[in-house]
Amino acid sequence: xxxxxxxxxxxxxxxxxxxxxxxxxxxxxxxxxxxxxxxxxxxxxxxxxxxxxxxxxxxxxxxxxxxxxxxxxxxxxxxxxxxxxxxxxxxxxxxxxxxxxxxxxxxxxxxxxxxxxxxxxxxxxxxxxxxxxxxxxxxxxxxxxxxxxxxxxxxxxxxxxxxxxxxxxxxxxxxxxxxxxxxxxxxxxxxxxxxxxxxxxxxxxxxxxxxxxxxxxxxxxxxxxxxxxxxxxxxxxxxxxxxxxxxxxxxxxxxxxxxxxxxxxxxxxxxxxxxxxxxxxxxxxxxxxxxxxxxxxxxxxxxxxxxxxxxxxxxxxxxxxxxxxxxxxxxxxxxxxxxxxxxxxxxxxxxxxxxxxxxxxxxxxxxxxxxxxxxxxxxxxxxxxxxxxxxxxxxxxxxxxxxxxxxxxxxxxxxxxxxxxxxxxxxxxxxxxxxxxxxxxxxxxxxxxxxxxxxxxxxxxxxxxxxxxxxxxxxxxxxxxxxxxxxxxxxxxxxxxxxxxxxxxxxxxxxxxxxxxxxxxxxxxxxxxxxxxxxxxxxxxxxxxxxxxxxxxxxxxxxxxxxxxxxxxxxx
Amino acid sequence: xxxxxxxxxxxxxxxxxxxxxxxxxxxxxxxxxxxxxxxxxxxxxxxxxxxxxxxxxxxxxxxxxxxxxxxxxxxxxxxxxxxxxxxxxxxxxxxxxxxxxxxxxxxxxxxxxxxxxxxxxxxxxxxxxxxxxxxxxxxxxxxxxxxxxxxxxxxxxxxxxxxxxxxxxxxxxxxxxxxxxxxxxxxxxxxxxxxxxxxxxxxxxxxxx
Ligand SMILES: Nc1ncnc2c1ncn2[C@@H]1O[C@H](COP(=O)(O)OP(=O)(O)O)[C@@H](O)[C@H]1O
Ligand SMILES: [Mg+2]
Numbered sequence: 001x002x003x004x005x006x007x008x009x010x011x012x013x014x015x016x017x018x019x020x021x022x023x024x025x026x027x028x029x030x031x032x033x034x035x036x037x038x039x040x041x042x043x044x045x046x047x048x049x050x051x052x053x054x055x056x057x058x059x060x061x062x063x064x065x066x067x068x069x070x071x072x073x074x075x076x077x078x079x080x081x082x083x084x085x086x087x088x089x090x091x092x093x094x095x096x097x098x099x100x101x102x103x104x105x106x107x108x109x110x111x112x113x114x115x116x117x118x119x120x121x122x123x124x125x126x127x128x129x130x131x132x133x134x135x136x137x138x139x140x141x142x143x144x145x146x147x148x149x150x151x152x153x154x155x156x157x158x159x160x161x162x163x164x165x166x167x168x169x170x171x172x173x174x175x176x177x178x179x180x181x182x183x184x185x186x187x188x189x190x191x192x193x194x195x196x197x198x199x200x201x202x203x204x205x206x207x208x209x210x211x212x213x214x215x216x217x218x219x220x221x222x223x224x225x226x227x228x229x230x231x232x233x234x235x236x237x238x239x240x241x242x243x244x245x246x247x248x249x250x251x252x253x254x255x256x257x258x259x260x261x262x263x264x265x266x267x268x269x270x271x272x273x274x275x276x277x278x279x280x281x282x283x284x285x286x287x288x289x290x291x292x293x294x295x296x297x298x299x300x301x302x303x304x305x306x307x308x309x310x311x312x313x314x315x316x317x318x319x320x321x322x323x324x325x326x327x328x329x330x331x332x333x334x335x336x337x338x339x340x341x342x343x344x345x346x347x348x349x350x351x352x353x354x355x356x357x358x359x360x361x362x363x364x365x366x367x368x369x370x371x372x373x374x375x376x377x378x379x380x381x382x383x384x385x386x387x388x389x390x391x392x393x394x395x396x397x398x399x400x401x402x403x404x405x406x407x408x409x410x411x412x413x414x415x416x417x418x419x420x421x422x423x424x425x426x427x428x429x430x431x432x433x434x435x436x437x438x439x440x441x442x443x444x445x446x447x448x449x450x451x452x453x454x455x456x457x458x459x460x461x462x463x464x465x466x467x468x469x470x471x472x473x474x475x476x477x478x479x480x481x482x483x484x485x486x487x488x489x490x491x492x493x494x495x496x497x498x499x500x501x502x503x504x505x506x507x508x509x510x511x512x513x514x515x516x517x518x519x520x521x522x523x524x525x526x527x528x529x530x531x532x533x534x535x536x537x538x539x540x541x542x543x544x545x546x547x548x549x550x551x552x553x554x555x556x557x558x559x560x561x562x563x564x565x566x567x568x569x570x571x572x
Numbered sequence: 573x574x575x576x577x578x579x580x581x582x583x584x585x586x587x588x589x590x591x592x593x594x595x596x597x598x599x600x601x602x603x604x605x606x607x608x609x610x611x612x613x614x615x616x617x618x619x620x621x622x623x624x625x626x627x628x629x630x631x632x633x634x635x636x637x638x639x640x641x642x643x644x645x646x647x648x649x650x651x652x653x654x655x656x657x658x659x660x661x662x663x664x665x666x667x668x669x670x671x672x673x674x675x676x677x678x679x680x681x682x683x684x685x686x687x688x689x690x691x692x693x694x695x696x697x698x699x700x701x702x703x704x705x706x707x708x709x710x711x712x713x714x715x716x717x718x719x720x721x722x723x724x725x726x727x728x729x730x731x732x733x734x735x736x737x738x739x740x741x742x743x744x745x746x747x748x749x750x751x752x753x754x755x756x757x758x759x760x761x762x763x764x765x766x767x768x769x770x771x772x773x774x775x776x777x778x779x780x781x
Binding site: 055056058059066067068070071074075078079 | 772
């Protein structure tokens with residue numbers, strides 16, 4: 001058992017425990033994961049503050065200058081001390097010690113065997129350890145107890161504790177049950193961490209992944225611009241399980257041809273999809289009326305029909321008096337507007353603004369293959385889809401395509417779930433994780449109410465679809481979406497608003513804020529949220545060759561914990 | 573024998589000494605005296621020399637302003653009343669066991685006081701957990717406590733160091749700090765006196781807790 005750091009002196013469940021340290025302050029850090037043993041119970045907590053104390057203020061206010069230096073040192077040693085504030089988070093019942101109370105221990109085991117009681121497991125704290133309970137740093141067994149053990153199956157190392165480098169695991173099957181977020185300022189390692197998480201999800205096969213790869217970084221190998229080493233893509237390691245889809249005809253991604261191309265049938269575009277682009281396209285408030293009228297008249301063909309109209313086209317005709325006059329041509333926007341009772345100027349303006357969309361090569365009336373369906377089928381079969389945007393790098397492309405595709409995919413999942421629920425015939429739908437980088441573009445306050453993404457975030461796991469959002473500006477994400485995120489993994493953030501947003505809805509925000517503000521600028525993250533048992537600072541696992549080697553060697557699934565494991569866990 | 577008991581209380585006793593014996597009895601020295609009720613056994617009361625009073629000699633006033641001769645000095649020494657020595661009780665011994673509590677009974681008048689040998693000083697001060705320092709720090713009246721402590725620690729330290737026990741004084745200082753830690757002004761004052769009692773070369777042995 002590890003060295004005792006100190007003893008509980010006082011405190012409360014609400015405000016945290018005061019622990020008098022018997023080690024120097026530099027030997028412990030904020031965010032350290034500690035364990036406190038009390039008779040019958042083990043408590044798990046997090047260091048949230050470290051403080052210098054004195055038995056009396058006079059000992060620091062006026063030092064006597066000419067004391068013998070040895071006396072000065074002895075005086076300091078007994079009147080100055082260090083305390084840490086520890087936030088108790090979890091507690092776990094301890095069975096009787098087999099060495100001290102073998103009978104009690106045997107009785108305990110028998111009860112577990114008979115099913116009369118559960119194996120002890122960490123539960124949220126409801127009380128605190130008593131005065132003078134010894135405090136020590138968590139060892140690997142404690143970390144595993146809280147975050148997951150290797151042999152539990154679907155657990156996966158995402159990083160290491162800061163003090164002692166113990167591996168911190170994530171229970172992947174729990175992780176994907178709720179939407180989650182990866183946050184941090186630019187360059188803190190979000191994309192790398194996302195790679196690590198997704199590699200774990202793919203390797204342990206807990207869900208299908210639909211990844212919107214706006215910057216073409218995830219599919220194929222590429223050079224790391226920061227360090228000049230090769231970053232390996234998912235296609236390299238899961239060639240048979242990952243489908244790389246390129247947006248648009250003849251797309252190439254990192255110089256390679258994707259598995260197939262995505263062309264969007266114009267009939268899939270709804271007026272709401274366009275309204276979402278109000279900001280991007282600079283639409284006016286008359287646009288919805290025009291869109292509605294178009295849809296009313298042409299149904300799903302509205303986009304094609306509108307695209308075909310010629311704005312401002314005139315034709316000549318002879319009036320009753322035989323004079324040649326001009327009027328809007330029958331195929332002009334104006335003629336249609338007149339017919340439909342719509343303000344002609346508004347219709348013309350909308351047509352002009354939609355020109356940016358009309359010219360997109362990936363929107364066609366009849367794509368040669370139904371790639372949208374193909375993507376859905378692939379995902380249903382348990383494959384993972386990386387949609388690379390290729391050269392379509394604007395927000396307009398990103399917003400339109402992610403929204404349409406995600407809507408179609410979710411519809412398939414909703415249908416499947418409902419069939420499963422009502423008739424129980426189809427098997428349980430396979431969980432799906434939709435990954436969006438630059439999530440604030442899709443989930444900002446103006447947009448969130450309308451996008452499919454906020455629907456997914458809010459309905460949680462009802463239809464087996466959850467989000468993994470990756471973003472550097474969490475403050476711009478709609479708070480209602482933020483508060484739905486079960487697991488939040490956050491790298492360093494400088495902006496006060498962003499910090500507040502990431503912590504929204506969590507308990508002990510003050511403590512977490514401090515931990516967040518003092519993360520290393522890179523490759524350190526605070527893992528928190530109601531999806532994880534305990535907030536913890538990790539040095540993130542490195543994403544490199546070694547990572548892939550270790551991952552591929554990691555057992556996929558194992559047996560669940562047995563009664564025999566209890567000894568090992570509790571008594572080392 | 574260096575004097576006899578005049579009167580006593582539980583915490584202190586007064587001893588009469590001959591003037592010429594006082595030179596063997598430094599301030600702060602550890603002394604002992606059989607305690608009342610144990611005359612025929614081996615019980616001893618221990619105390620520290622805490623205060624001395626040399627009464628005014630009958631001739632002193634007359635000769636104060638005159639030149640004095642060796643003869644006058646001799647006469648004055650022969651006629652002066654006994655020196656009064658106040659001894660602060662710091663513990664006792666009964667049937668070979670040293671206790672740092674106060675004795676069950678004070679010594680009896682006329683009991684003979686002895687100066688403790690170095691071995692006895694070491695035995696008394698290293699018994700138990702230095703509890704006798706409580707009595708020193710609590711001494712009242714006009715006893716100059718910080719000075720008494722300094723004088724005692726200096727003597728006792730030498731005795732301990734002569735036997736290779738260099739950490740004794742550290743433990744003693746630590747104990748003083750502990751006992752006075754809630755009273756910073758007194759503690760500073762006391763440590764100031766202790767600073768003067770310790771040699772410049774005094775160093776910290778890190779092994780000492
Ligand atoms: N886990 C990691 N393993 C290896 N390198 C990393 C890791 N995290 C960050 N890096 C380094 O930091 C750089 C920035 O990381 P990145 O994930 O692109 O940041 P972000 O997406 O937050 O802007 C990377 O190019 C890489 O060199
Ligand atoms: Mg990035």
